[in-house]
Amino acid sequence: MELKEKTIGNEKFPGIIHETPGGGIVVSTFDSVINWARSNSLWPLSFATSCCGIEMMSTASAKYDFSRFGFEVARASPRQADVIIIAGTIVNKMAPVLKRLYDQMADPKYVIAMGACAISGGPFFYNTYSVVKGADHIIPVDVYIPGCPPRPEALLHAMIALQEKIKMGMTREQIRTEFKTL
């Protein structure tokens, strides 16, 4: 009997399928299949504080659609979302709210910091008394996108990078120790 590689869309299904009479048998590891399924269906939380939110809305609309990558439904409630895209500046008054939203999300959850303000305070770094200089003072961040505001294509690049990161299959601490020598 021959081994056929089955492709779904443009994404290779991680595994091979033995064609047997009466159906097929999938030969693969559980981890790679689960990671592949998780990365292709991440639901974002609609969280936009300032200008980067408009570029996120542009990415959601018809010209730079992000629902073709699986980010189809933007949930309003954190309990149903997988990824939070922090688009905008975080200030001292908003920081406990952000922490609370992150805590209410169920594992596995991922964070994308979009824009200069979420990375490091951005244009509001000097001489401000109320801006948190970087969202990673509050919650751990997976992907950073520079720009003020970043183009919709940059946000799509970051989403694909997050998908690759999930398919690699390591947790945050494992990545940190793995790449420390690089």
Added chain:
Amino acid sequence: MTNEEIKEYISSHAPSAIYDETGEWLNITIEATEWKKLAATIKEEPFQMDFLFCLTCIDWKTHLTMVYHLTSTILRHQLVIKANLNIDLPEINTVSNVWRTAEFHEREVFEMFGIQFLNHPDLRKLILEDDFKGYPLRKDFEDPINMIKL
């Protein structure tokens, strides 16, 4: 109304007014205690200043100055009224009973500069956190933790 008519009318109601015509609009500096009576008069005839479009405060280190920008939707003239306040005990009467837009503006000036508005219906912090210490827009405000100086 011409500037001369305005000056005559205001002097009859607030005798201590000082006039300054160097800028774009007529600037009038009055005492803080006369503001309550003058505000109610300006809104009616003959000025009909029914639109307060900017309310703010300036910190000159030795004293504070309240600035009110007014215009009339009927007669289309503009006026700027200022009042100097003592920096140790800054108090002035509220105008939220005359122009309702002052409710939010005066709350903001209260939390940024520390000016007490007498008879305001609801004077508390609007934009800053409830437990914020200090008055941020004053020139002597220091915050070594958050403010990173260039």
Added chain:
Amino acid sequence: MYNQTEVIKDTTELGPEGELVINMGPQHPATHGVLHLVVTLNGETIKKIEPHLGYIHRSIEKMCESLTYRQFIYVTSRMDYLSSHINNTACALLVEKGMQIEVPERAQYIRVILNELTRIASHELWLGAMAMDLGAFTPFFYAFREREMITDIMEDTCGARLTMNYIVPGGVMYDIHPEFQTKVKAFIKQFKEKVTEYEDLVTNNIIFQSRTKGVGVLSREDAISFGCTGPVARASGVSCDIRKIAPYDVYNKVEFDEVIETAGDSFARYMVRIKEMNQSIRIIEQLIDSIPEGEFVGKTKNVLKLPKGEFYQRVETARGEFGVYIVSEGGTTPHRIKFRSPGFSNLSALSHMAEGSKIGDLMATMGTLDLVIPDIDR
């Protein structure tokens, strides 16, 4: 197990039985930013609304006291990011007024065309977002189709899509792209064909009309007393367009109507904005073919210093009247800047407008107020 935020002080008073106090926001898909509304309900009827602001307070006024007169213009782009060109025009006009700088005519024409394109883009996004709040998802995609055409034009000329620092004291930063005029004319042609789609889909829709007619009424005296400007005030009968009262750049040379409705409800505010888009197209058509040749920026010194004194400049943004007030001591940085934002005064009228109505009507009222929260908090 996890860190919850603790309640430090509870400021709501206890009311009678049957009253419910709920929080809308700060993270909410319909508040257009981070606005926290504490709504006291009796069943479904609203008794009191209290806005809590400050969730995006970036201390801009304090920060601008240490920026020079060329640097503080980029900050205003990020305050009301949907009318970024118009905010930049206000700051540039103020510096030109203070230092007596001549602006060449070509730059004035370019500024007005970009301002009107920004106004149309802002109203398009408002239309899409408001329809989405009321449950209609399709107008969102149609509105963004037009908005993407405008951001393409902006990207060719100014280099950025949303926060473009193109307007500087003295004129504009670089000359326009060679294909600017053809692209703008193509956009006007497409807009005129497609605006009938909005009419059929949203304006003549019986569900939309019954959700917005008679909802959130603001009378003329209240609009003036609360300091409302822009489409909110014009829908209540107040004539307050700064482009007519105190014209700047070439607005005194173009013909356009000031759109005024008298009903004061949400449907009137909606119609004012749709008609304003048509008036903006009319202004652009009058100017696009006759941009004069010449310089695009006037002569300025390298280091700008405003003379000692106070200066105020008013412009008409897509949301209302925006004012910049600078007190200068003669140095390179201002002594005090105050930004008079239109959303701050428009929001103070919200609790007056929505008391006594149902919570579903609150969405229609807030949608037509067109608030951008970073503009309010500064």
